[in-house]
Amino acid sequence: MNEWFEAEQHAEQAHKYYEAGQWEKALNALQRALSCNPAQAEWHYGLGLVLEELERYEEATVSFRDALALQGDDIDTLLHLSRCYLQLDRPRSAIKHLQTVNQIDADCEAGYCYRILAYAQLGDHDMAEQMFYMARQIEEECPSCYDHIAQSLTQIGQFDKAIWCWEQCLEIDPHFPDAYANLATTYWNKGLHARAHSYFLRQLREDPGDLQTLVNLGILLSEMGKHNEAREKFKHALELDPAQAQARLHLGEISLIAGHLDAAESELQVAQRLDDTLPCVRLGMARIETRRGNLQHARLLLREELNLNNHTDQQKVDIARLMVELRMAEPALKLLTPILHESALTLDRRTLSHAYLTRGVARVLLDDRGHGISDLKLSLSFDGQNTLAMHNLVLAYLEIGETRKAKFWLIQALKLKPNNGSLKQLRLRILITAVTHHYRKGIQKIAQTFRRIFPHWS
Secondary structure (H helix, E strand, C coil): CHHHHHHHHHHHHHHHHHHCCCHHHHHHHHHHHHHHCCCCHHHHHHHHHHHHHCCCHHHHHHHHHHHHHHHCCCHHHHHHHHHHHHHCCCHHHHHHHHHHHHHHCCCCHHHHHHHHHHHHHHCCHHHHHHHHHHHHHHCCCCHHHHHHHHHHHHHCCCHHHHHHHHHHHHHHCCCCCCHHHHHHHHHHHCCCHHHHHHHHHHHHHHCCCCHHHHHHHHHHHHHCCCHHHHHHHHHHHHHHCCCCHHHHHHHHHHHHHCCCHHHHHHHHHHHHHHCCCCCCHHHHHHHHHHHHCCHHHHHHHHHHHHHHCCCCHHHHHHHHHHHHHCCCHHHHHHHHHHHHHHCHHHCCHHHHHHHHHHHHHHHHHCCCHHHHHHHHHHHHHHCCCCHHHHHHHHHHHHHCCCHHHHHHHHHHHHHHCCCCHHHHHHHHHHHHHHHHHHHHHHHHHHHHHHHHHCHHHC
């Protein structure tokens, strides 16, 4: 009896710690309570809640399942278990338990609300939309529903609809977690950098310690060419968390842009020590080795980078661009083709332009000039001012002797960059090619005439 009484005391203390947000103390108290009396479903449920707050989702699922085993199906427990499965990217398990929720109570809006996110994770966006409308029949103004369907919409490239949904979410709850950050990212995907910048700042006003937003804002600023401002954001992130490997990676990239190779290498080495599986660290090192002329080592680093197999589509495009520069055309083509077939709707126009440009150059290098030229033109359909695509079109047409088409694309490029040195060199190359071609045709005509006049000499 004394042991059970002691367990009750631990459980009561755990409740107080939980209410005060003292998660570790609540965890210890509940573990002591359960060690004395493991047959209490409520305590297993409470332990699951604490573990969920500590973002220890795998352990939380065990506690919630233990609670269900003792008390049978309970809606709150099933909902929390499903939320943990969603955090663990196990949507099928979440859907199974959420269906049970709505079998118990068909009017439980949360059962449909979380299924929106679960189906979005599965890539079944039609079912996500269906769950959204079913949830709204029960609860017209649920900010989480708008948030979840917006996440689904961004995955299929419907950015304007996603923006509208997050705006609705904020109308209902002006402080909804991460809504401003999600709006920023969506505007960024649309290529609207200034709007993205303003929403990242609003997110930081909501949550000044939001490390991921600080890092993302730094990346955006770097992309906008504001490298000094970007550097400050990354340094601020490191002040909040010295083990922030992403911030180290991007500081290294800024040093590389500035041509400070040793400083860049130092930052990237720290990033790798902090997180050996962080994407693009080896890509950065490969860029450094390329600048130093160590091309074989750069290729080796790129292969190591690919072996991580944890990259976003944008990162894969960046890897492929360096591969093409290093004449690794075949692996670059293999990397890009699935992205352009399966993910084209979700990539921003600038990234698509770079992807088609890179694949086009890879195909030309592999002597598939017809498809290469098609890709280079597709690149321009997404970014009409991509002079690098025009440059490569000139080269491709010169290789097949189409000097008129080469001249056309050179003129288009020079309109955008009239003082570009490499384009001026291409003009000379076209002239030489045209003269050579004209000379060869002249020689051929003379030879044909000679054979007609002196047929017995041929």
